[in-house]
Amino acid sequence: TQAQFSVTFDKVAEEFKRFFALLFNGGSARLVLTQPDNLAQTGIEILAQPPGKKPQSLALFSGGERALTAVALLFALLEVNPSPFCVLDEVDAALDESNVGRFCETLRTLAHKTQFIVITHNRGTIEAARTIYGVSMGSDSVSKIMSLRVDEVTDFKVHGSKLKR
Amino acid sequence: TQAQFSVTFDKVAEEFKRFFALLFNGGSARLVLTQPDNLAQTGIEILAQPPGKKPQSLALFSGGERALTAVALLFALLEVNPSPFCVLDEVDAALDESNVGRFCETLRTLAHKTQFIVITHNRGTIEAARTIYGVSMGSDSVSKIMSLRVDEVTDFKVHGSKLKR
Amino acid sequence: MYLKRLHVQGFKTFAQKTEFLYDSGVTAIVGPNGSGKSNIADAIRWVLGEQRYSVLRGRKTEDVIFAGSSLKPAMGFAEASITFDNADGKLPLNFNEVTITRRAYRSGENEYYINKSRVRLKDITEATLPLSQTYTVITQGMVDAALSQKPEERRGLFEDAA
Amino acid sequence: MYLKRLHVQGFKTFAQKTEFLYDSGVTAIVGPNGSGKSNIADAIRWVLGEQRYSVLRGRKTEDVIFAGSSLKPAMGFAEASITFDNADGKLPLNFNEVTITRRAYRSGENEYYINKSRVRLKDITEATLPLSQTYTVITQGMVDAALSQKPEERRGLFEDAA
Numbered sequence: 040t041q042a043q044f045s046v047t048f049d050k051v052a053e054e055f056k057r058f059f060a061l062l063f064n065g066g067s068a069r070l071v072l073t074q075p076d077n078l079a080q081t082g083i084e085i086l087a088q089p090p091g092k093k094p095q096s097l098a099l100f101s102g103g104e105r106a107l108t109a110v111a112l113l114f115a116l117l118e119v120n121p122s123p124f125c126v127l128d129e130v131d132a133a134l135d136e137s138n139v140g141r142f143c144e145t146l147r148t149l150a151h152k153t154q155f156i157v158i159t160h161n162r163g164t165i166e167a168a169r170t171i172y173g174v175s176m177g178s179d180s181v182s183k184i185m186s187l188r189v190d191e192v193t194d195f196k197v198h199g200s201k202l203k204r
Numbered sequence: 205t206q207a208q209f210s211v212t213f214d215k216v217a218e219e220f221k222r223f224f225a226l227l228f229n230g231g232s233a234r235l236v237l238t239q240p241d242n243l244a245q246t247g248i249e250i251l252a253q254p255p256g257k258k259p260q261s262l263a264l265f266s267g268g269e270r271a272l273t274a275v276a277l278l279f280a281l282l283e284v285n286p287s288p289f290c291v292l293d294e295v296d297a298a299l300d301e302s303n304v305g306r307f308c309e310t311l312r313t314l315a316h317k318t319q320f321i322v323i324t325h326n327r328g329t330i331e332a333a334r335t336i337y338g339v340s341m342g343s344d345s346v347s348k349i350m351s352l353r354v355d356e357v358t359d360f361k362v363h364g365s366k367l368k369r
Numbered sequence: 370m371y372l373k374r375l376h377v378q379g380f381k382t383f384a385q386k387t388e389f390l391y392d393s394g395v396t397a398i399v400g401p402n403g404s405g406k407s408n409i410a411d412a413i414r415w416v417l418g419e420q421r422y423s424v425l426r427g428r429k430t431e432d433v434i435f436a437g438s439s440l441k442p443a444m445g446f447a448e449a450s451i452t453f454d455n456a457d458g459k460l461p462l463n464f465n466e467v468t469i470t471r472r473a474y475r476s477g478e479n480e481y482y483i484n485k486s487r488v489r490l491k492d493i494t495e496a497t498l499p500l501s502q503t504y505t506v507i508t509q510g511m512v513d514a515a516l517s518q519k520p521e522e523r524r525g526l527f528e529d530a531a
Numbered sequence: 532m533y534l535k536r537l538h539v540q541g542f543k544t545f546a547q548k549t550e551f552l553y554d555s556g557v558t559a560i561v562g563p564n565g566s567g568k569s570n571i572a573d574a575i576r577w578v579l580g581e582q583r584y585s586v587l588r589g590r591k592t593e594d595v596i597f598a599g600s601s602l603k604p605a606m607g608f609a610e611a612s613i614t615f616d617n618a619d620g621k622l623p624l625n626f627n628e629v630t631i632t633r634r635a636y637r638s639g640e641n642e643y644y645i646n647k648s649r650v651r652l653k654d655i656t657e658a659t660l661p662l663s664q665t666y667t668v669i670t671q672g673m674v675d676a677a678l679s680q681k682p683e684e685r686r687g688l689f690e691d692a693a
């Protein structure tokens with residue numbers, strides 16, 4: 040219904056502003072309705088500005104800045120309407136080390152409401168996990184798995200999985 | 205001209221086969237003309253099979269396998285028609301450590317004909333370079349650069365750039 | 370309600386019986402290219418009733434059944450089971466623990482089960498309504514699309530959240 | 532023929548004069564998200580005559596001129612110069628060393644120079660013919676597109692190589 044859409048939009052817009060500032064450690068972003076008087080057909084515009092930079096079209100953003108902005112929107116939607124569990128498949132691939140760090144801290148705050156399964160190549164993200172499943176391909180081209188509880192980890196290379204740092 | 209296209213196609217197809225096997229450390233791949241009797245309008249199909257696996261549609265390939273297959277095609281085109289210089293912007297982003305290793309070895313064989321500038325977050329790729337430019341953003345939001353000749357490198361963290369390993 | 374375990378057999382590269390146990394914390398899945406990580410995400414979508422094979426990177430039922438390799442023959446069917454703790458009653462079923470199972474044969478036939486009783490796809494769809502299909506599996510591609518979409522297309526995400 | 536140096540000023544995040552020296556080996560460019568790495572690739576395309584602002588992630592001339600920040604005012608123009616060793620005569624010009632320069636003002640006006648003589652865009656396009664525009668800058672997006680394209684679309688790559 041239109042009232043529901045409007046309430047949801049306001050909440051998500053507020054969370055998006057908050058998550059963007061957390062993930063970028065500054066800067067600001069807003070969600071804007073393209074047709075505020077026509078809720079049935081309005082689109083949703085994203086305006087964003089990384090810390091210290093002038094507001095610019097999203098097109099000029101770098102690959103990592105775009106990924107982080109999209110994650111902020113995603114987290115905002117999950118905060119307002121939590122999914123009981125959520126699989127994230129390499130959404131942190133384009134992020135550098137410091138952005139991965141903030142991505143993980145923010146993920147943790149959502150993790151009490153949503154059970155996250157994160158497929159990743161980033162060591163920082165792996166360090167945020169409590170359980171790790173290492174998947175490898177056998178010579179018979181069949182997947183094999185090996186699980187680690189994080190308190191048991193000494194050296195990731197043990198199970199031969201690829202880990203970028 | 206059609207004769208030129210046909211000669212080029214045959215050469216690229218042969219190189220593609222070779223590079224695929226090098227990058228995947230096995231497996232096989234072929235380029236196939238969809239209309240061999242109509243060179244003016246034929247399309248080019250890619251058939252590929254990673255080592256040990258059955259031939260499958262490219263759609264079922266993993267993210268990293270697709271990136272590696274595309275790199276094989278790119279290298280084949282560059283081998284047949286070398287560009288004097290070529291900027292690669294994070295084409296190795298989806299590759300795991302062992303694939304990055306083979307990507308770099310293969311890149312080196314092409315580097316005597318083409319001058320490569322590689323934008324990367326992968327430590328393996330950085331190790332294949334002779335010169336490294338570290339780019340950072342100042343507090344005034346202006347880019348600053350710092351160059352390193354590889355023989356001077358002791359610790360990458362020195363210039364604060366993000367390096368995934 | 371939370372996810373307790375996932376069991377797969379014959380699904381894509383998971384030819385043999387494989388079980389994943391999940392707890393309440395964050396679970397990370399790591400491994401080399403092509404080892405099967407995204408296939409696990411596909412299995413989760415599939416067992417929850419996904420009908421669009423394009424979303425699973427395939428075109429038909431056969432594409433999700435282990436195709437065999439140079440050292441192992443193809444399998445005749447794919448099966449996955451996902452188990453949830455339902456003590457909070459979020460899933461509209463009268464069980465404290467709910468296991469949804471799907472099995473597919475090379476003939477294209479699909480079977481669905483809830484706690485070992487055979488049901489229709491319709492029952493699976495109803496049972497999984499509280500799991501927003503939009504946010505159950507999120508890929509790098511979807512995340513970027515949310516930014517590249519036109520403002521009018523983006524409203525879809527908000528309608529799902531509303 | 533090989534690339535010797537790239538000089539940028541006022542181009543996107545490279546507000547101040549910045550010079551890159553290239554040798555015959557592989558050069559790696561590294562740094563955090565948003566630091567300016569892809570902007571260097573954009574500068575190379577731009578100075579070689581790229582007219583499509585969408586390829587440079589912008590829409591008009593102004594988008595490539597340093598827009599200013601909270602601590603530094605905007606610039607009035609963007610300029611880039613790229614220098615090649617042309618001892619093998621591959622570039623169709625009678626110089627052993629060729630420097631191509633482009634400058635753009637906020638008015639939208641663009642100026643082009645070859646070895647400090649003012650020329651027209653047409654001269655830049657002719658001079659750079661041996662540099663296949665298709666393979667000068669390759670991004671992750673292009674590489675994936677080569678795989679997702681229809682067979683008929685893919686032939687374009689081969690026509691360029693032929």
Ligand SMILES: Nc1ncnc2c1ncn2[C@@H]1O[C@H](COP(=O)(O)OP(=O)(O)OP(=O)(O)O)[C@@H](O)[C@H]1O
Nearest residue numbers: 266267268381402403404405406407408434435436
């Ligand atoms: N039905 C099937 N039978 C056998 N193998 C299959 C089947 N379907 C897909 N595969 C294989 O699964 C592999 C892809 O696995 P997956 O996408 O899970 O990799 P991944 O671990 O996510 O890798 P990446 O890190 O590159 O994303 C491909 O090599 C493909 O050939």
Ligand SMILES: Nc1ncnc2c1ncn2[C@@H]1O[C@H](COP(=O)(O)OP(=O)(O)OP(=O)(O)O)[C@@H](O)[C@H]1O
Nearest residue numbers: 101102103543564565566567568569570596597598
């Ligand atoms: N005209 C301009 N004036 C000022 N800043 C600009 C201008 N054009 C683009 N930018 C800024 O450049 C940044 C993007 O830089 P770039 O794409 O080079 O990053 P990158 O180093 O490639 O990062 P990543 O690792 O995330 O790909 C954005 O923050 C954008 O705001």
Ligand SMILES: [Mg+2]
Nearest residue numbers: 266267406407
């Ligand atoms: Mg994957």
Ligand SMILES: [Mg+2]
Nearest residue numbers: 101102568569
């Ligand atoms: Mg970039």
